Amino acid sequence: MRILAGVGVLAAAVTVSCGGGEVACTMIGTPVGISLDIEQPLEAEVAGATMTVCWAETCHTIPVAHGFATVDDLPAAPVKVTVTLVRTDLAPSIEQTLEVTPELAYPNGPDCGAGGPQAGIRVAADGTVTER
Incomplete structure (x- = not known):
C-alpha cells in the first residue's frame, strides 16, 4: 500500500511540473547587432573590418x-x-x-520575450557578401 501511495505522489508531482505552469526565464542578454563570418583563406588576409549600417536616413559606421x-x-x-x-x-x-533584415532573438525561447534584433553576414572566400 505504501509503495502505491508513493508512486501516486510522484506521478502527481511530475504532472504538475510538466503541466504548462509558469515558464522560468533567465536574465540572459542578447547582443544587438550584426555578426560577420569570413571564410578562409580570405579571413587570414583581413586586418580589420567595419560596417556602415543605414536606416531611416541615418548611418552608423x-x-x-x-x-x-x-x-x-x-x-x-x-x-x-x-x-x-x-x-x-x-x-x-x-x-x-x-x-x-535583422530579426528579434529569443535567447530563452519565445515564451520569455525578445532580447533584441540581430542579423548575420557571410563573406565568401572570393569576397562575395551575402546575408546569413
Missing part, C-alpha cells in the same frame, strides 16, 4: 570586433549594410553593400 558589430538602435526591419574589409597584404580593400 561601426568596427567589427570578434566577428560582431554592436548596433545599439538596430531596428527589426530592413537596413542597408556596407561591409569594408581591410587586407593585410596591401591589396585593395573589399567593400560591398547589401540589404539585411
Whole structure:
C-alpha cells in the first residue's frame, strides 16, 4: 500500500511540473547587432573590418570586433549594410553593400520575450557578401 501511495505522489508531482505552469526565464542578454563570418583563406588576409549600417536616413559606421558589430538602435526591419574589409597584404580593400533584415532573438525561447534584433553576414572566400 505504501509503495502505491508513493508512486501516486510522484506521478502527481511530475504532472504538475510538466503541466504548462509558469515558464522560468533567465536574465540572459542578447547582443544587438550584426555578426560577420569570413571564410578562409580570405579571413587570414583581413586586418580589420567595419560596417556602415543605414536606416531611416541615418548611418552608423561601426568596427567589427570578434566577428560582431554592436548596433545599439538596430531596428527589426530592413537596413542597408556596407561591409569594408581591410587586407593585410596591401591589396585593395573589399567593400560591398547589401540589404539585411535583422530579426528579434529569443535567447530563452519565445515564451520569455525578445532580447533584441540581430542579423548575420557571410563573406565568401572570393569576397562575395551575402546575408546569413
